[in-house]
Amino acid sequence: MHSVSPKTKQTGDYVAREVTGDKIDFSVGQPSPESLPLAALSQAAAHRLGSPDAELLLQYGPRQGYLSFRQSLAAFLTKRYGTAVDAAHLMVTAGVSHGLGLAVGALARPGDVVAVECPTYFLVPPIFRDHHLRLVPLRTDDHGLDVEALAAWLAADTSHRPRFVYTIPIHNNPRGTTLPAARRRRLLALAAQYDFLVLADEVYQLLSFPEKPSPTAAAVEQQQQAQGGGPAASNARQDAWARPEEGIAIGPQGASAHEPLPLPLRCYEDLRGEAGSGSDGGGDTSTSGTEGSGGSGGGGNSSRVLSFGSFSKMLAPALRLGWIECSNPALLSRLKEDGVISSGGCIAQMSAGLAHSALELGLQDAHLDGVVAPGLARRCAALCTALRRHLPECRLQQPRGGYFVWLEFPQEVSAKALLVRAEARHGVRFTPGPACGGGGEHCARLSFAFYTEQELEEGARRLGEALREHMAQEQPAMAP
Structure with a gap:
């Protein structure tokens, strides 16, 4: 029935989700089994368990995670982010999902x-x-979170006072978008004005695709500050994400493909002159009267940003290891007082030890630069090229990192109805937009992380056939 039968499969007791048979399942948002670094982790385990005092790694660990691991992680993130990370601002989690649960709890x-x-x-x-939180949906567009729509909602009624705003600001799941720097500054200004916390899910921050050398985001920030002061000095000064130079081709997120990707969200927070909590909201981000250090970069005690990262996508999901970065000591202290953490200590002591050795031995760098990032880049390019070839009537944005492509079918197509036909008759699955927290009825999320380039091409071909069959049979019924 199909010209290519997928060879990428996973089955057995170890996996939460089995992938078998001849279907190509674009809903699988997991790393390819062939990319999982068994040899590297075996080497890391031997190194860590053979180190002095290794038996104490098997003991209950410090609540925040042991210091030398956090120092190694901070050094790794500093190099990768292009901006300083302080080990004192990091707390070990069992991944982003656990970190989010810990924070909101x-x-x-x-x-x-x-x-x-x-x-x-x-x-x-x-x-x-x-x-038991109440969820309010926020509009997004091709540039990520519509921050002005959020501002309008906040201003519309004094009852519109969130405790948190949750965002995936780079290589977004599911849309693949990246929030421009101007919107980042505006979001964090609103957080200060209305006193809410920003939960920045930055699991994809380190999964940007390799690109030609360009000025770093940090260098762009420094140049702008030298020309016009701090990040809040002038509304007229916006970075190149908002105003690409004339003559440069515009990329999928409204920016030149040569523009640097933004720094982590907390780097756009202006804490100068700010102390305690804001005046218009009901949150409590104060630090018992201690004053923030000021300046940009989220270094002050009044920071309202909690950043969530993970080793799941860049090393191995089963480590169940991640981190929260927060420069506000009052917030971090409350996380460490969580009942589960108080009882059991560090939530992922052994995994932290393995990752520590992976960092120290250069195994994490080698895997990220040699396998993960270039592999994802090739897969993304293969899928986007195939989608344009086999589904020319659809719209997509090609991301610059992450795991996902957001595909828009013609407006009259129901992604849910198409999925039924595609799976039953054409051997291809995807995640329909409405399943993604209320996405468009005619949209779909496609993951390119799991399958080979050849299998992604075949999946796009099958999806194109399913769409044309669906439209041929459904459109007459929809006509007036």
Whole structure:
């Protein structure tokens, strides 16, 4: 029936989701089995368990995670982010999902509001609902979160006071978009004005695709500050994400393909002159009267940003290892007081040890630069090229990193109805837009991370056949 039968499969006791048979399943948002670094982790385990005092790694660990691991992680992130990371601002988690649950459990009360991008990562809303939070959807567009729509909602009624805004600001799941720097500054200014916390899910920050050398985002920031002061000095000064230079081709997120990707979200927070909590909201981000250090970069005590990262996508999901970065000591202290953390100590002590050796031995760098990033880049390019070839009537944005492509079918097509036909008759699956926290009825999320380039091409071909068959049979019924 199909010209190519997928060879990429996973089955057995170890996996949460089996992938078998002849279907190509674009809904699988997991790394390819062939990219999982068994040899590197075996080497890391031997190194860590053979180190002095290794038996104490098997003991209960410090709540925040042991210091030398956090120092190695901070050094790694500093190099990768292009901006300084302080080990004192890092706390070990069991991945982003655990970190989000930890944060909302420690920093919110039942009935509080969390404003969430729509569409969003579809497994995040249940985490918030488990903590009895009320969800408010926020509009997104081709540039990510529509921050002005958020501003209008906040200003419309004094009851519109969220405790949190949740965003995936780079290589977004599901849309693949990246939030421009101007919007980042505006979002964090709103957080200060209305006193809410920003939950920045930055799991894809380190999964940008290799590109030609260009000025770093940090260099762009420094140049702008030298020309016009701090990040809040002038509305007229916007970075190249908002105003690409004349003559440069515009990329998929409204920016030149040569423009640097933004720094982590907290780098756009202006804390100068700010102390304690804001005046228009109901949150509590104060630090018992201590004053922030000021300046940009989220270094002050009044920071409202919690950044979430993970080793799941860049090393191995089963490590269940991630981190929260937050420069506000009052917020970090409340996370460490969580009941589970207080009882058991570090939530991922052994995994931290393995990752520590992977960092120290250069195994993480080698895997990220040699396998993960270039592999994802090739797969993304293969899928986007195939989608343009086999589904020319559809619209897509080609991301510069991450795992996902957001595909828009013609407006009259129901992605849910198409999925039924595509799976039953053409051997291809995807995640329909409405399943992504309320995405468009005619949209779909496609993951390119799991399959080979040849299999992605075949999946796009099958999807194109399914779409044309669907439109041929459904459109007469929809005509007036």
